[in-house]
Amino acid sequence: MALDVTELLGAPYENLMEAKVDKSPSEVVISNDNAETYYIVEREVYEDSLKQLGYEVVVSDGE
Numbered sequence: 001m002a003l004d005v006t007e008l009l010g011a012p013y014e015n016l017m018e019a020k021v022d023k024s025p026s027e028v029v030i031s032n033d034n035a036e037t038y039y040i041v042e043r044e045v046y047e048d049s050l051k052q053l054g055y056e057v058v059v060s061d062g063e
Contacts (some may be wrong), residue, residue, distance in 0.1 A: 004007055012055065013038040020059050035053035 013019040019029045019038040027040050032055040041050065043061050 007051070008041065008049055009039040010041065011039075013040070016058065020063070023059065025062050028057045028061050030055040031058050032056065 012024070013029075014037060016029065016035070016038055019040055023029055023040045026035070027044055028043055029040055030040050030046055030050060031039050033053065035058065038058060039055075044057065046057065
């Protein structure tokens, strides 16, 4: 079964500040397209799946 990345990512944000405000302390903000679109995900989801697909953490958990 193929991994459905869109289910893992959730809603996209075009503004980093909006993503930072909406995330909970246990979540991270990630991006993979030169910081044009941001996504809020749980740290475990990032480590288990999205990191290997080239996504990078822009805002760490706890921030």
